[in-house]
Amino acid sequence: MSELLLKAENITKTFPGVKALDNVSFDLRPGEVHVLFGENGAGKSTLTKVLAGSYLPDEGQIYLRGKKMAFKNPYDARSRGVSAVYQEFSLVPKLTVVENLFLGRELTKHGLLDKEAMLRQARESLEDLGFDLNPMAKVGGLKRAERQMVEITKAFQEKMSVLILDEPTASLSDKEVIRLFELIVRLKGEGVGIIYISHRIDELKKVGDRISVLRDGRNVATLDMAEANEEKLISLMTGRDYEEIFPVINTTPGKVVLEVQNLSTVTGLHDISFKVREGEILGIAGLVGAGKSRVGRALYGLEKITGGTVIMEGYAVEEPTPIGSLKLGVMYFPADRHKEGLVLCRSVRENQTMAALPLFEKRGLIDLKREESTVRGIVKKMNVRPGRIHKAINNLSGGNQQKVMLSRGLTREVKLFIFDEASCGIDVGAKREVYLFLKEQAEKGAAVIFISSELTEVLHLSHNIVVMHAGAMAKTMPGKGASEEDVLSACFGYDYQNICNNGDGSQDNGSVVNSIEG
Amino acid sequence: MDLLKRIFVKVGVLPFLLVALIALFSLAEHRFMSMSNLLNVGRQTTYLAIVTAGQMLTILCAGFDLSVGFSVALTSIVTSMVMVSVADPTTAMLLGILAGIGTATLVGLANGITIAVFRVSPFVVTLGMLSVAHGLALLISSGVPIFNMPEQLNTILGLGRVWGIPVPVLVALAIVALIWLLLSRTRVGRYFYALGGNREAARLSGIAVRKYTALAYVLCGTLTGITGVMLTARVASGEPNLGANLPLESIAAAVIGGVSLRGGEGSIIGAIFGAILIVTMRNGMDLMNISSYLQMVVMGCLLIFAVVMDQFRLSMKGR
Ligand SMILES: Nc1ncnc2c1ncn2[C@@H]1O[C@H](COP(=O)(O)OP(=O)(O)OP(=O)(O)O)[C@@H](O)[C@H]1O
Numbered sequence: 001m002s003e004l005l006l007k008a009e010n011i012t013k014t015f016p017g018v019k020a021l022d023n024v025s026f027d028l029r030p031g032e033v034h035v036l037f038g039e040n041g042a043g044k045s046t047l048t049k050v051l052a053g054s055y056l057p058d059e060g061q062i063y064l065r066g067k068k069m070a071f072k073n074p075y076d077a078r079s080r081g082v083s084a085v086y087q088e089f090s091l092v093p094k095l096t097v098v099e100n101l102f103l104g105r106e107l108t109k110h111g112l113l114d115k116e117a118m119l120r121q122a123r124e125s126l127e128d129l130g131f132d133l134n135p136m137a138k139v140g141g142l143k144r145a146e147r148q149m150v151e152i153t154k155a156f157q158e159k160m161s162v163l164i165l166d167e168p169t170a171s172l173s174d175k176e177v178i179r180l181f182e183l184i185v186r187l188k189g190e191g192v193g194i195i196y197i198s199h200r201i202d203e204l205k206k207v208g209d210r211i212s213v214l215r216d217g218r219n220v221a222t223l224d225m226a227e228a229n230e231e232k233l234i235s236l237m238t239g240r241d242y243e244e245i246f247p248v249i250n251t252t253p254g255k256v257v258l259e260v261q262n263l264s265t266v267t268g269l270h271d272i273s274f275k276v277r278e279g280e281i282l283g284i285a286g287l288v289g290a291g292k293s294r295v296g297r298a299l300y301g302l303e304k305i306t307g308g309t310v311i312m313e314g315y316a317v318e319e320p321t322p323i324g325s326l327k328l329g330v331m332y333f334p335a336d337r338h339k340e341g342l343v344l345c346r347s348v349r350e351n352q353t354m355a356a357l358p359l360f361e362k363r364g365l366i367d368l369k370r371e372e373s374t375v376r377g378i379v380k381k382m383n384v385r386p387g388r389i390h391k392a393i394n395n396l397s398g399g400n401q402q403k404v405m406l407s408r409g410l411t412r413e414v415k416l417f418i419f420d421e422a423s424c425g426i427d428v429g430a431k432r433e434v435y436l437f438l439k440e441q442a443e444k445g446a447a448v449i450f451i452s453s454e455l456t457e458v459l460h461l462s463h464n465i466v467v468m469h470a471g472a473m474a475k476t477m478p479g480k481g482a483s484e485e486d487v488l489s490a491c492f493g494y495d496y497q498n499i500c501n502n503g504d505g506s507q508d509n510g511s512v513v514n515s516i517e518g
Numbered sequence: 519m520d521l522l523k524r525i526f527v528k529v530g531v532l533p534f535l536l537v538a539l540i541a542l543f544s545l546a547e548h549r550f551m552s553m554s555n556l557l558n559v560g561r562q563t564t565y566l567a568i569v570t571a572g573q574m575l576t577i578l579c580a581g582f583d584l585s586v587g588f589s590v591a592l593t594s595i596v597t598s599m600v601m602v603s604v605a606d607p608t609t610a611m612l613l614g615i616l617a618g619i620g621t622a623t624l625v626g627l628a629n630g631i632t633i634a635v636f637r638v639s640p641f642v643v644t645l646g647m648l649s650v651a652h653g654l655a656l657l658i659s660s661g662v663p664i665f666n667m668p669e670q671l672n673t674i675l676g677l678g679r680v681w682g683i684p685v686p687v688l689v690a691l692a693i694v695a696l697i698w699l700l701l702s703r704t705r706v707g708r709y710f711y712a713l714g715g716n717r718e719a720a721r722l723s724g725i726a727v728r729k730y731t732a733l734a735y736v737l738c739g740t741l742t743g744i745t746g747v748m749l750t751a752r753v754a755s756g757e758p759n760l761g762a763n764l765p766l767e768s769i770a771a772a773v774i775g776g777v778s779l780r781g782g783e784g785s786i787i788g789a790i791f792g793a794i795l796i797v798t799m800r801n802g803m804d805l806m807n808i809s810s811y812l813q814m815v816v817m818g819c820l821l822i823f824a825v826v827m828d829q830f831r832l833s834m835k836g837r
């Protein structure tokens with residue numbers, strides 16, 4: 001047995017009122033991928049932050065290659081070879097991709113910045129990772145998935161012995177995921193130990209060697225990946241019996257709610273035409289950059305429309321705006337909860353009712369009691385934890401923040417939901433709740449546009465699937481009977497089988513997303 | 519220690535500063551704790567408190583308003599000009615007050631529209647407006663104070679008392695109560711917090727971001743106007759240089775009171791206590807015969823200190 005790379009003993013970390021980690025022990029061998037799995041708020045991110053020097057543990061020790069360590073800050077940890085990609089990004093929006101990649105370790109020549117060398121290296125690294133990104137673009141203007149790529153590239157540029165990946169694939173699509181996994185395999189070969197966090201179970205089986213399940217801040221089990229199956233993991237994670245993840249949605253689509261004809265936008269969407277009916281879930285799939293988010297954004301009024309018509313319940317919408325769309329009963333949930341979804345410094349309650357305040361007014365004043373009881377009801381229904389509604393939403397774990405954002409749809413009457421990456425960063429249990437929420441809304445007669453880069457969920461939930469490629473619709477197919485391969489080959493714009501055969505060593509990883517059986 | 523830390527993380531440095539200052543001044547100067555001086559502090563606080571309330575609204579929306587200073591001066595000149603040109607004292611007062619508050623509101627509207635619609639930085643816009651307002655005040659008055667205003671103005675609005683309480687204090691209390699209600703119980707207040715905290719999220723939630731941003735500056739203008747009128751009543755003349763310290767002091771008061779310059783965070787009560795702190799400080803230093811030049815130095819340091827502590831508090835919250 002090889003020497004341990006990293007070892008943490010009896011780590012405890014408390015935040016005001018929350019014990020995020022309770023006596024957790026954890027170890028990492030060289031060349032292995034050790035997965036952390038658990039519900040939202042279980043303490044996964046907190047553990048990695050302790051390991052990478054962002055948080056000081058209240059108790060416990062950390063050993064790096066058998067030597068006791070106390071990292072003073074993330075920089076200290078990084079210089080000792082512990083590198084991390086966090087769930088919530090740490091990029092500077094006003095700087096370009098290159099500037100961010102080299103932040104704090106700029107290359108110089110004769111005391112001046114060597115911009116050319118940095119640009120060259122940045123290009124190489126991005127290419128190496130297979131990320132299609134302009135290194136001169138401002139990070140502030142990038143999408144969540146693209147910023148995720150920058151963050152990953154940044155971590156990969158360093159010499160490291162431990163790499164922490166906290167939900168790196170949460171908003172990536174298959175193309176990038178395949179590439180990322182290849183690189184992980186390469187790093188493993190070099191003896192790097194990787195801590196990997198994800199809520200996508202099928203993914204874990206592919207990359208993981210061992211898996212530790214956290215529940216309420218405790219490490220409930222560490223298993224070899226081979227011994228772990230989905231049912232076991234889920235019941236360890238929740239402490240309850242396993243339940244089917246995808247609900248059966250039994251609705252017969254009714255009247256047309258939204259009809260889009262030949263829509264085009266300044267941002268390069270073109271020839272988009274589809275219909276969504278009452279009770280119908282329309283899935284939109286596609287790779288990063290294919291334009292699936294742009295469809296949702298354009299419909300809600302966030303992107304300038306240059307041609308085509310949008311007809312909402314028989315009424316032609318000239319130029320959608322968020323205010324107007326909400327009035328028509330369209331509710332949109334952005335992919336990036338931090339940038340566009342939540343007001344982080346405000347409370348759970350205020351975030352919850354933000355889009356529906358007029359409904360709580362009585363003679364010009366907000367009826368605080370009614371608001372509070374509504375919010376409490378929703379927090380309970382969506383199982384947001386901790387359910388302290390007056391606390392700033394920043395203190396919740398990523399998945400719980402997502403739930404609060406989605407639950408906005410419960411405070412007002414909605415005819416058309418547009419979800420962009422609704423299950424981004426939420427645990428399997430919460431995904432189930434989100435799917436049930438979808439089901440409930442669809443059964444009540446709402447139309448749903450479900451944009452997602454996680455193919456499994458699109459396949460399981462949609463009545464119809466639109467596959468986007470390069471700003472246009474590559475293919476439309478009924479959800480029943482659609483196979484992963486059908487969708488993927490449309491995603492890539494050519495025959496999917498080809499890249500599997502060309503891929504180096506990725507044949508068995510070829511289809512990253514397997515449908516979750518059960 | 520833990521308790522102190524919690525108080526700090528929750529409300530900021532203010533309680534600590536206030537306690538320290540009161541202790542210091544009462545030890546150094548026995549007149550400080552006298553009833554008449556405390557009343558004096560109360561009366562002086564009112565003017566700063568009202569401006570701070572307005573200032574706070576703009577800061578909540580992730581901006582600020584530097585023009586409050588000479589907006590007060592412009593109000594003062596407009597009010598007094600109108601009053602001296604009308605014969606009947608009651609009509610003169612009414613018209614003068616309306617004209618003054620109206621002018622300041624217009625200044626706020628100009629600020630608000632430029633900032634919200636054209637998305638220009640509040641710093642540039644309100645700095646420019648500061649100069650515009652001062653220039654106008656000097657132009658209209660030819661740079662000299664305006665006297666001969668109706669006497670009632672001074673006796674009622676300046677020195678008057680109702681139920682034994684000075685009128686300015688009553689006005690300030692009413693305003694603070696209204697702003698409190700606005701912020702905690704109405705849509706407008708919630709929207710201020712939301713758009714200051716995350717403009718994009720607010721927009722996507724269907725909040726008319728531009729309208730409400732502009733509204734914050736308009737309200738700030740109106741409150742500045744009210745202050746201008748009351749200060750004019752107090753000094754019984756129209757002064758083209760009134761209120762030069764107000765931008766610094768009102769921003770400092772709000773920030774020390776826990777209103778975050780990043781926007782989206784802060785309470786009116788905190789901001790008012792910030793104003794009380796600043797007035798107390800000025801008063802104590804006056805009593806101790808500290809020169810006004812040195813006082814300026816101290817005030818500037820205090821503002822910087824407050825912002826540093828605000829930043830520090832943010833990092834403590836995260837860790
Ligand atoms: N800065 C903070 N202040 C207060 N509480 C916090 C803070 N960060 C995390 N917590 C709390 O600590 C607990 C663990 O959070 P953590 O972010 O580690 O969860 P997680 O397992 O990564 O969840 P997710 O899957 O949702 O990302 C949660 O209850 C969370 O609310």
Ligand SMILES: [Mg+2]
Pocket residue numbers: 044045046087166397398
């Ligand atoms: Mg996390």
